[in-house]
Amino acid sequence: MPSAAWSLRRRLLAAILGASAVLWLASLGTLTAIAWQETGEVFDDALEESAYMLLAAGGELDARGLLAPLPPPAQDRVRRVDMQYQLVEAGRVVQRSADAPARPFVAGFGDDHGFADLRLDGERWRVFVVRDAARGFEVQVGQRAAKRLDILEELAEALWLPVLGFLLLLALVCWWLTGRVLAPLRRTAAALAAQTPDDLAPVATDGQPRELLPIVGALNGVLARLDAALQAERRFTADAAHELRTPLAGLHMHVQLLQRQHPALAASFGRLRQDVGRLAALVDSLLTLARLDPLARAQLASGELALAPLFAELAAEFADEAARRGIVLDAALAPQGTPATVRGDAQMLGIALRNLVGNALRYCPAGSRVELRAGTRAGKAWISVCDDGPGVDAASMARLTERFFRVLGQEEGGSGLGLSIVRRIAELHGIALRFGPGLGGRGLGVTLDWQGAP
Known part of the structure; x- marks a missing residue:
């Protein structure tokens, strides 16, 4: 039973969403771990700053009952959070940290406690104010906004490499998944590319996506x-x-x-x-x-063809014509280096060689020589028909296998189909058909080369 058609769009979407969800969860876990580590360091710094403030608050009260000022911390201490405090009484700063401004962060704060955002001397501050009504003073703790941005920058610097890595991994996974999902497109394209005039069978629709x-x-x-x-x-x-x-x-x-x-x-x-x-x-x-024309390679009666009987048959068949034209036809097999057999359809190969020998005898003048030879190259057989006649120019040689094409200036009659038949037989066998110079660099040489066969 043919399988049901499936949606390429849905499968592609499901693959991308699934991969994105899995990788997003993994990246979220990684980002959470890194953020936890970074914010832990920030909170540790905040606890350290608070310890400094509590230490400052543990000093002796002065004659007015206020906290005695303490010396600032050592300058080599790294103060990442950089919290500054003020003790304000009646709108006047009576005690402050070293980097806190001399005037109150917030004047006339209406609530007992709360946050305020303000700008002092061109810098943005975030301030928390708490009032001690019993003692008649208030504490104001502020932090520059730039310090918070510094912490965010440090966090971003710690995260950009893992995020970039996950994005690259997501791209690679999506590339691989879409390649798998779109494989039917490539198979269909390959099936279409394999179509030839000899095999125009319809492309299979079984298992194809609905979009195709x-x-x-x-x-x-x-x-x-x-x-x-x-x-x-x-x-x-x-x-x-x-x-x-x-x-x-x-x-x-x-x-x-x-x-x-x-x-x-x-x-x-x-x-x-x-x-x-x-x-x-x-x-x-x-x-x-x-x-x-309608034949396919699978329809050929392919087998081992003995060359000695075939060459002898061709020599006997064309002996009278060669003698009548005054041409020497040499179709003898060499004693060594010649394959005993070639693989192919005996009838078709016989037609091809008859056309080649007939063409050579027809277009060579009297006194010429035509040789039918066979040999091997890289373990593959070849058969050639060469002559020392007038030959063919390069422009005409490229068109020799065209149907009804005849070289200009030839007095001998012909249909222009002989080499077209040879080419078709070579195509059916997967044999390379090659043209080149003939005997002694003259004339025309035509070679059937089995090395080109798959």
């Missing part, structure tokens, strides 16, 4: 229409070529008969026979391509 289903469905529709168009084109080409073979064979026979009946027109009928022969060869090539 419309896209995959639309692409499958396009692939189906493209496959139908290609199949229709191939059927038309095959049917048309097949239907032409019979009348062409009959036409060839009639022209041959007319040539015998009218010797005076033998030359004209001979050229007509050549034209009919080229047309028949074109039809055969079209039939071959129509049969090769």
